[in-house]
Amino acid sequence: MTELLYGIAVAPFKDMAGSPAFFAEVLIGGVFAGLMYSLVALGFVLIFKASGVFNFAQGAMVLFAALTLVGLIERGVPVALALVLTTAVMVALAWVIERVVLRPLVNQEHIILFMATIGLTFFLEGFGEMVWGANVKKLDIGIPDRSFIVAGIQINQLELSAAVTSAVLVAVLAVFFQRTRIGRALRAVADDHEAALSIGIPLKTIWMIVWSVAGIVAIVAGIMWGAKSGVQFSLSLIALKSLPVLILGGFTSVPGAIVGGLIIGVGEKMGEVYWGPLVGGAIENWFAYVLALAFLLFRPQGLFGEKIIERV
Amino acid sequence: MIYREAGQFRTTYASDQAIFPIPQDRWFVVFAAVAAFVIPPLAANEYWLQAVLIPFLIYSLAAIGLNLLTGYAGQLSLGTGGFMAVGAYAAFKLTTALPQLNIVVVFLLSGLIAAGVGLVFGIPSLRIKGFYLAVATLAAQFFLLWLFNKVPWFVNYASSGTITAPNRSVLGVIVTGPNATAPVRYMTALALVVVGALVAKNLVRGRVGRSWMAIRDRDIAAEIIGVRPLRTKLLAFGISSFYCGVAGAELVFLYFGSAETLAFDITLSFLVLFMVIIGGLGSILGSFLGAAFIVLVPIFLTNAPRAMGLSLPVALQKQFELMVFGGLIIFFLIVEPHGLARLWQITKEKLRLWPFPH
Numbered sequence: 001m002t003e004l005l006y007g008i009a010v011a012p013f014k015d016m017a018g019s020p021a022f023f024a025e026v027l028i029g030g031v032f033a034g035l036m037y038s039l040v041a042l043g044f045v046l047i048f049k050a051s052g053v054f055n056f057a058q059g060a061m062v063l064f065a066a067l068t069l070v071g072l073i074e075r076g077v078p079v080a081l082a083l084v085l086t087t088a089v090m091v092a093l094a095w096v097i098e099r100v101v102l103r104p105l106v107n108q109e110h111i112i113l114f115m116a117t118i119g120l121t122f123f124l125e126g127f128g129e130m131v132w133g134a135n136v137k138k139l140d141i142g143i144p145d146r147s148f149i150v151a152g153i154q155i156n157q158l159e160l161s162a163a164v165t166s167a168v169l170v171a172v173l174a175v176f177f178q179r180t181r182i183g184r185a186l187r188a189v190a191d192d193h194e195a196a197l198s199i200g201i202p203l204k205t206i207w208m209i210v211w212s213v214a215g216i217v218a219i220v221a222g223i224m225w226g227a228k229s230g231v232q233f234s235l236s237l238i239a240l241k242s243l244p245v246l247i248l249g250g251f252t253s254v255p256g257a258i259v260g261g262l263i264i265g266v267g268e269k270m271g272e273v274y275w276g277p278l279v280g281g282a283i284e285n286w287f288a289y290v291l292a293l294a295f296l297l298f299r300p301q302g303l304f305g306e307k308i309i310e311r312v
Numbered sequence: 313m314i315y316r317e318a319g320q321f322r323t324t325y326a327s328d329q330a331i332f333p334i335p336q337d338r339w340f341v342v343f344a345a346v347a348a349f350v351i352p353p354l355a356a357n358e359y360w361l362q363a364v365l366i367p368f369l370i371y372s373l374a375a376i377g378l379n380l381l382t383g384y385a386g387q388l389s390l391g392t393g394g395f396m397a398v399g400a401y402a403a404f405k406l407t408t409a410l411p412q413l414n415i416v417v418v419f420l421l422s423g424l425i426a427a428g429v430g431l432v433f434g435i436p437s438l439r440i441k442g443f444y445l446a447v448a449t450l451a452a453q454f455f456l457l458w459l460f461n462k463v464p465w466f467v468n469y470a471s472s473g474t475i476t477a478p479n480r481s482v483l484g485v486i487v488t489g490p491n492a493t494a495p496v497r498y499m500t501a502l503a504l505v506v507v508g509a510l511v512a513k514n515l516v517r518g519r520v521g522r523s524w525m526a527i528r529d530r531d532i533a534a535e536i537i538g539v540r541p542l543r544t545k546l547l548a549f550g551i552s553s554f555y556c557g558v559a560g561a562e563l564v565f566l567y568f569g570s571a572e573t574l575a576f577d578i579t580l581s582f583l584v585l586f587m588v589i590i591g592g593l594g595s596i597l598g599s600f601l602g603a604a605f606i607v608l609v610p611i612f613l614t615n616a617p618r619a620m621g622l623s624l625p626v627a628l629q630k631q632f633e634l635m636v637f638g639g640l641i642i643f644f645l646i647v648e649p650h651g652l653a654r655l656w657q658i659t660k661e662k663l664r665l666w667p668f669p670h
Contacts, residue, residue, distance in 0.1 A: 109649075110442070116646075125635075126636075
């Protein structure tokens with residue numbers, strides 16, 4: 001028993017203090033992984049904020065975007081053109097989703113819309129693989145999966161560029177939301193649908209824009225994840241991995257998605273490296289959920305979510 | 313309509329609150345239940361029993377369980393697969409440790425164990441609501457499957473990591489295991505689901521069910537009029553997990569024969585949730601309709617291209633199925649968001665007046 005307690009409460013910290021370089025590596029690995037989760041979570045947040053839809057299909061959209069991009073490149077389309085075409089496909093997809101799925105289901109309960117997005121997940125997974133094939137594809141974006149060493153700490157080049165990309169994307173989105181006309185309209189819709197409608201903001205256009213932006217975020221996430229682990233079916237499962245990020249940061253907060261991603265990424269890596277061996281490893285599947293759950297018990301709306309005010 | 317309710321007056325509260333207030337309905341259900349016990353074992357072939365009817369019954373039971381939690385008590389849960397796994401592994405452990413124990417008792421006990429686990433994972437529901445809760449229940453799903461995968465004790469240290477249903481008999485008839493015939497397994501599943509549905513139907517029209525619905529519709533208002541949220545929500549989680557646990561045990565013992573944790577992964581949770589939503593939230597009949605829909609559609613999709621004379625490659629076929637399945641779900645949600653049960657209700661209303669429109 002004392003041995004177990006020692007293993008939980010003392011030994012990991014001793015390990016951490018014992019080799020600070022390794023600790024820093026784990027930490028940085030966690031930060032990078034966290035930013036990758038944030039990228040996916042960001043797509044969820046954008047859509048949930050603007051339309052109140054918990055879009056489970058975000059993972060499938062990541063897969064679909066990556067499949068389209070790789071499929072185009074494989075067919076000899078130049079990378080830049082392929083990117084433009086993929087963006088066009090995602091915007092078209094957003095338009096179709098708005099027309100076919102969201103519009104007929106307007107004013108339905110949240111759970112119905114949630115279910116519809118799960119149906120959409122199945123559809124996109126089947127459709128994407130039917131068009132582009134199901135075998136694992138390599139996505140080469142010209143950044144080698146190599147590591148270099150700074151101050152005795154190994155840093156993976158690919159992960160670093162992914163982190164930088166996420167940071168840039170978040171900055172661009174922040175400017176888009178705060179400074180542009182459309183961004184203001186988006187925030188108005190997120191605040192109050194009816195009030196936004198009454199001052200003349202076209203709700204349907206806004207929804208289409210939001211889904212398009214989420215689609216573009218999905219492309220970026222698809223490129224990053226695809227370059228890391230190949231474009232394959234399991235890519236759509238990263239949606240499940242980013243859900244804890246979502247509840248931790250709050251469904252409605254963009255900064256929450258980033259901070260949540262960092263906490264989950266670092267927590268997960270730490271848990272896996274220092275505490276995982278105690279219980280036999282492979283804990284990354286549920287550790288993030290338990291971590292998020294622990295946070296939720298103290299803040300039910302997530303770290304940055306809107307305060308839940310309930311009236312009878 | 314074949315019958316009319318005109319002239320049927322209810323003169324006591326008891327008759328007004330009966331499960332099936334109209335005698336014709338009552339007789340129809342009794343007749344249907346008897347027919348379900350008699351006709352399929354005699355008439356249906358092995359394929360129909362094994363591939364359609366047995367999974368239909370088992371999934372119906374799981375769907376009833378989830379419907380009690382999500383449809384009646386309003387707590388969205390994505391952990392169904394995990395709770396079903398608890399039932400399955402508990403049944404396996406119980407029946408291998410105590411081989412002489414009646415297998416039906418084993419099913420019920422493993423349901424109780426699943427209920428206990430459900431209670432624990434229901435605790436966050438007191439603080440968290442809606443989608444936050446749904447994601448939190450995913451913790452149950454992943455943690456439980458990881459546990460069953462990691463700890464060899466749960467599979468009796470089998471190197472394959474699978475649990476296998478041993479031969480067990482009730483009243484001299486082999487019910488589970490490789491030697492059990494399909495009709496016997498069908499009858500067992502049917503008996504359990506009939507009892508389960510009856511109990512559920514009674515639960516939801518009584519005090520418990522009404523307090524669930526109060527919590528679902530407006531939890532703060534319910535609290536103010538004296539419904540205790542702690543007890544009510546946990547009770548919903550417990551009873552729902554009991555049903556799911558029994559269904560999970562049945563899934564391995566009466567349907568698959570042997571299984572590993574993969575059989576209970578997140579896909580199963582979604583499948584049961586689909587049954588509940590497509591069937592109709594807050595309807596026991598809907599659970600049956602939804603289960604029938606989800607069991608039949610893939611079979612139909614597999615056979616439809618062949619029947620039309622098309623032969624697709626296996627991979628393409630699989631992707632096509634996935635796509636159409638997803639499309640159908642969206643289609644059904646758009647056509648009738650309140651599910652097949654509501655569709656049936658509307659049909660009944662229409663038939664009542666038919667052939668005269670007024």
